[in-house]
Amino acid sequence: MVGAPVLTSRSLTRRIAGPFHRVNGLGAVAVLSAPVLWLLVVYIGSLVLLVATAFFKLDSFTQKPTSELTLDNFDRAFTTSVFWSTIFRSIGVAVSVTLVCLALSLPMAYYIAKIAKPRVRRALVVAVVLPLWAGYLVKGYAWRAMLEPGSQFGASASGGFLKSVFGWTPGFGLVGVIITLSYLWLPYMLLPIYAGLDRLPPSLLDAAGDLGARPGRTFTSVIGPLLVPSIAAGSIFTFSLSLGDYIIANIVGGKTQLIGNLIARTLLAPNQPLAAALTLWPIVIVVLYLIAMARLRAFESF
Amino acid sequence: MQLSRVARFSLRIVTYFGLAFLYVPLAVVVVLSFNKATSLAWPPRGLGLQWWERAADAEGPRDALWTSVKTALAATGIALVLGTLAAFGIHKYRFFGRNSISFLIVLPIALPGIVTAVALQATFGRVGFDLGFRTVVIAHATFCVVVAFNNVIARLRRMQPNLLEASADLGADGFQTFRYVTFPLVRSALLAGGLLAFALSFDEIVVTTFTSGAGFETLPQWIFNNFSRPNNIPLVNVVATVVMLLSIPMAWLAQRLSDGPASGKV
Numbered sequence: 001m002v003g004a005p006v007l008t009s010r011s012l013t014r015r016i017a018g019p020f021h022r023v024n025g026l027g028a029v030a031v032l033s034a035p036v037l038w039l040l041v042v043y044i045g046s047l048v049l050l051v052a053t054a055f056f057k058l059d060s061f062t063q064k065p066t067s068e069l070t071l072d073n074f075d076r077a078f079t080t081s082v083f084w085s086t087i088f089r090s091i092g093v094a095v096s097v098t099l100v101c102l103a104l105s106l107p108m109a110y111y112i113a114k115i116a117k118p119r120v121r122r123a124l125v126v127a128v129v130l131p132l133w134a135g136y137l138v139k140g141y142a143w144r145a146m147l148e149p150g151s152q153f154g155a156s157a158s159g160g161f162l163k164s165v166f167g168w169t170p171g172f173g174l175v176g177v178i179i180t181l182s183y184l185w186l187p188y189m190l191l192p193i194y195a196g197l198d199r200l201p202p203s204l205l206d207a208a209g210d211l212g213a214r215p216g217r218t219f220t221s222v223i224g225p226l227l228v229p230s231i232a233a234g235s236i237f238t239f240s241l242s243l244g245d246y247i248i249a250n251i252v253g254g255k256t257q258l259i260g261n262l263i264a265r266t267l268l269a270p271n272q273p274l275a276a277a278l279t280l281w282p283i284v285i286v287v288l289y290l291i292a293m294a295r296l297r298a299f300e301s302f
Numbered sequence: 303m304q305l306s307r308v309a310r311f312s313l314r315i316v317t318y319f320g321l322a323f324l325y326v327p328l329a330v331v332v333v334l335s336f337n338k339a340t341s342l343a344w345p346p347r348g349l350g351l352q353w354w355e356r357a358a359d360a361e362g363p364r365d366a367l368w369t370s371v372k373t374a375l376a377a378t379g380i381a382l383v384l385g386t387l388a389a390f391g392i393h394k395y396r397f398f399g400r401n402s403i404s405f406l407i408v409l410p411i412a413l414p415g416i417v418t419a420v421a422l423q424a425t426f427g428r429v430g431f432d433l434g435f436r437t438v439v440i441a442h443a444t445f446c447v448v449v450a451f452n453n454v455i456a457r458l459r460r461m462q463p464n465l466l467e468a469s470a471d472l473g474a475d476g477f478q479t480f481r482y483v484t485f486p487l488v489r490s491a492l493l494a495g496g497l498l499a500f501a502l503s504f505d506e507i508v509v510t511t512f513t514s515g516a517g518f519e520t521l522p523q524w525i526f527n528n529f530s531r532p533n534n535i536p537l538v539n540v541v542a543t544v545v546m547l548l549s550i551p552m553a554w555l556a557q558r559l560s561d562g563p564a565s566g567k568v
């Protein structure tokens with residue numbers, strides 16, 4: 001019998017493996033302790049320390065946090081009007097980017113999922129995924145080349161691609177930031193919507209048609225509601241990633257300041273306690289957004 | 303639903319416009335890397351290989367590339383181990399707080415990079431770690447765990463549970479089942495997760511900037527530090543083109559290995 005030696009062997013591995021089956025929970029502890037400890041110590045620990053840092057007063061001479069406790073940093077972070085306008089601008093950018101991505105993704109995803117032939121469909125999906133790998137900074141830099149307004153004097157007088165091909169460029173500023181961020185995160189919105197449409201049974205669309213719905217009505221009454229979780233899932237990326245971004249504002253934003261710029265500048269000032277208090281802004285906004293999207297069943301479509 | 307020909311045609315136009323939107327900026331950078339002039343002006347003033355030759359000799363980008371590769375490899379290694387363990391644990395066991403672990407794993411990537419950056423910088427300062435290679439690897443590994451985890455757990459969920467039962471029925475112990483059944487089935491998911499983690503680390507700049515300290519420069523940092531220096535614009539064009547070219551085989555491989563919508567698997 002071939003199986004016999006295995007069945008009767010009391011090998012070392014078997015003796016080690018035994019208790020993991022017999023003792024309830026031992027296996028779970030063995031497997032999960034390393035990742036959970038790492039994330040708790042390194043990440044959650046850091047976040048707790050971050051919030052704690054915000055309670056300390058800054059020594060105005062050494063510019064290091066002292067051991068004196070204060071609530072001034074929170075007061076400044078949440079009541080300064082310049083900060084408020086930066087927060088509103090950042091939320092405005094994140095919402096605009098989400099809407100631009102949605103406006104492009106809906107028709108593109110519909111064409112790819114429901115109209116393109118199967119062979120073309122696969123090629124189109126790959127074409128959408130491929131730019132994700134091209135590198136964040138490379139893409140930000142590419143938009144610098146696109147948006148370059150040129151100047152009256154010097155070598156770059158003729159301007160970048162948009163200026164010389166279309167005769168117009170928004171230049172470096174808020175619009176440039178919104179375009180570049182939409183460019184960066186478009187696939188993150190398109191792919192969940194595509195997956196949602198792909199799952200949609202064609203018979204539902206036929207049924208709507210048989211009941212007399214025109215395409216517009218089918219979209220608003222059948223496709224739209226069924227796509228809400230996918231759109232919510234995609235918007236988590238477009239909204240959260242845009243909200244915290246400040247590198248793109250540095251590259252194509254001209255003088256535009258977003259929350260990220262504000263925190264980075266405060267940190268480099270250096271005023272670590274105030275920077276720590278300011279990070280509560282994006283944390284609170286992102287967590288509220290995640291909760292709202294969870295209610296739209298965004299996480300079920302991942 | 304029967305769309306009119308005009309509607310289908312419009313959808314097609316929007317789709318190809320969207321694809322042009324995705325690819326034209328990248329193509330512009332590739333063309334500009336052969337530009338003879340030192341500006342981002344379009345059209346280029348004559349094409350040549352001179353900046354590629356200069357880039358081949360430049361030490362800055364080469365050192366930065368090596369730093370990026372070392373950091374990404376180390377971070378990927380740690381993330382794969384942690385992410386795989388977490389995926390197996392969550393897939394196999396049911397316990398109180400199971401959902402909070404998934405949340406814990408996603409959090410480092412869900413919160414903005416600048417939050418992670420400020421938090422880790424404060425911690426490394428408190429603990430007394432000198433900022434450098436070690437701190438960057440710890441930081442990168444933390445937000446890379448999620449991609450390893452996602453890939454492995456997706457594969458485990460698709461795996462037939464009766465394979466494990468069959469293995470046990472044939473007398474295999476836990477280790478043997480892992481070695482001969484589970485591991486071969488998740489191997490390609492591990493590779494795909496590893497590639498994604500590598501790309502994520504290779505691409506990162508915000509957390510890197512605040513956890514790296516002086517004298518440490520990854521390739522994204524090099525690009526960021528040089529794009530505004532007019533003399534270095536041609537070099538940045540070449541380096542950006544190289545990064546794009548390097549990404550193509552990685553993307554192709556990841557696509558073949560993953561279970562995503564474009565993998566071609568049913």
